Amino acid sequence: MGRVKSFFSRIFKSWAAALEKPSKNKNVLKKDIPFPAWMLGVLISLSVLTALVAEFGFEKNFIAGSGLFVIIWIYAAFSFIKTEKEMNPSKILLSGLVIVSAVLMTQFAKSREISMYFVFTPAAASLLNFLVSRRVAESAALLISLIVSFIYLGNFEVFFISFVGGLGAMAFPRRIIKRSDIFLNALSIFVFLLAANFALQLLGIHSSNLIYDGIRAPFLVSALTFIFIISFFPLFEWVFNLTSDVRLIELGDFNHPLLKKLMIEAPGTYHHSLMVAALAEAAAVSINCNSLLARVGAYYHDVGKIGKAQYFIENQLEGNAHETLKPEMSALVILSHVKEGVKLAAEAGVDECVLDFIAQHHGTTIVQYFFRKAAVSGGASDETIYRYPGPLPQTRETAIVMLADSVEAACRSIEDPSFENIKDTVHKIINNYFASGQLNECPITLKNIQKIGDVFTKTLISIHHIRLDYSDADKPSAEKQQ
Numbered sequence: 001m002g003r004v005k006s007f008f009s010r011i012f013k014s015w016a017a018a019l020e021k022p023s024k025n026k027n028v029l030k031k032d033i034p035f036p037a038w039m040l041g042v043l044i045s046l047s048v049l050t051a052l053v054a055e056f057g058f059e060k061n062f063i064a065g066s067g068l069f070v071i072i073w074i075y076a077a078f079s080f081i082k083t084e085k086e087m088n089p090s091k092i093l094l095s096g097l098v099i100v101s102a103v104l105m106t107q108f109a110k111s112r113e114i115s116m117y118f119v120f121t122p123a124a125a126s127l128l129n130f131l132v133s134r135r136v137a138e139s140a141a142l143l144i145s146l147i148v149s150f151i152y153l154g155n156f157e158v159f160f161i162s163f164v165g166g167l168g169a170m171a172f173p174r175r176i177i178k179r180s181d182i183f184l185n186a187l188s189i190f191v192f193l194l195a196a197n198f199a200l201q202l203l204g205i206h207s208s209n210l211i212y213d214g215i216r217a218p219f220l221v222s223a224l225t226f227i228f229i230i231s232f233f234p235l236f237e238w239v240f241n242l243t244s245d246v247r248l249i250e251l252g253d254f255n256h257p258l259l260k261k262l263m264i265e266a267p268g269t270y271h272h273s274l275m276v277a278a279l280a281e282a283a284a285v286s287i288n289c290n291s292l293l294a295r296v297g298a299y300y301h302d303v304g305k306i307g308k309a310q311y312f313i314e315n316q317l318e319g320n321a322h323e324t325l326k327p328e329m330s331a332l333v334i335l336s337h338v339k340e341g342v343k344l345a346a347e348a349g350v351d352e353c354v355l356d357f358i359a360q361h362h363g364t365t366i367v368q369y370f371f372r373k374a375a376v377s378g379g380a381s382d383e384t385i386y387r388y389p390g391p392l393p394q395t396r397e398t399a400i401v402m403l404a405d406s407v408e409a410a411c412r413s414i415e416d417p418s419f420e421n422i423k424d425t426v427h428k429i430i431n432n433y434f435a436s437g438q439l440n441e442c443p444i445t446l447k448n449i450q451k452i453g454d455v456f457t458k459t460l461i462s463i464h465h466i467r468l469d470y471s472d473a474d475k476p477s478a479e480k481q482q
């Protein structure tokens, strides 16, 4: 099993690496998705075309009609997908496979004369919503419904039932965190499908027996979606190397061996990571990105300090381990925590989306303290020796953790943590990161940065908990209130 997983991981990794290389070919999606658009287009077109031609027949005009429909449909598909910012090759491949499978299964169901109210859109939308993103799931629901209605000769009923079923799959709950959420998801699909069937019946459009098809089909669709998701969700997550919320919650458990090790061997770093997590989570909520991912990423961002904990200020209880080292040697030790962290976490089986936080949390910044120390003491002054290798943060979540990390460390050393001082420090640090281009490769907006700064200030004020001085006040129980 392990071999199969590493086989798929290798394919996706080398695929992504190959695509990142500059190519002469123009790729329309290059900016948003590192995937060769033509390859995905051809694969999906051929599959959908096959399904349609199998349905309508092999006469020239039917092939031409189906071909034109597929071209229009592919245009719509890429227009939707282009709007999704955070995709990767395995997410794109899964989305393509799910859409094509739903189409082929509908075609198969029709050929076996299974009721047209029996739609596969809810199962596809649920899977994509929980493993890829809500936006992709919405687009898939619409795209599948379009083809399904085409297969049923433009039947509006099928389109409506299929699309509403897809919406039901995304309506509730927003995330799968526990197993009961999958049941609630099935219930939501049932309610939406039932409502759609009743609406059609009341309008006199429903072409079948309401009791027989209007209730039986929604029940069967939601029950089978429940069985499908509960049985295959972990398999899809594993094969496509994707990380669901359930997996993130597992990784965020403090009983995880790596977090336990961090707590025991580098308690200062562990505490710092918890603070960074609190800041990152609050900031992620404020700009509407994945707060769970930001929190878990923050827990792991400095695990590379395990083993060399005494070289990092937050763990130094007695004496400074750098006193006997040259600045360039000190920088080497500090810089190594990024590479070391990625290695340690990968060995502990931590998912790739969390490894990104470790690799990107310092971007390509310079270890300023030792760079300046070298300049003063006449040590090696080559800037590259003191610079983190990167890469720069690629997502809004990793960018948040980079900023939270720096802000947390800086605010610790403020002697007078007043509101103004904290606010100034936060804004100075964020401006520096922005001006030096560290945020250039992630889809973060100026509005986001503004909000993140405000949330950091607010959270840090409450963390540093400035105590009010009641000494002059005429309050007998002032001490008890603190």
Ligand SMILES: [Fe+2]
Pocket (backbone or CB within 6 Å): 301, 302, 337, 361, 362
């Ligand atoms: Fe770090």
Ligand SMILES: [Fe+2]
Pocket (backbone or CB within 6 Å): 272, 276, 301, 302, 405
């Ligand atoms: Fe850190």
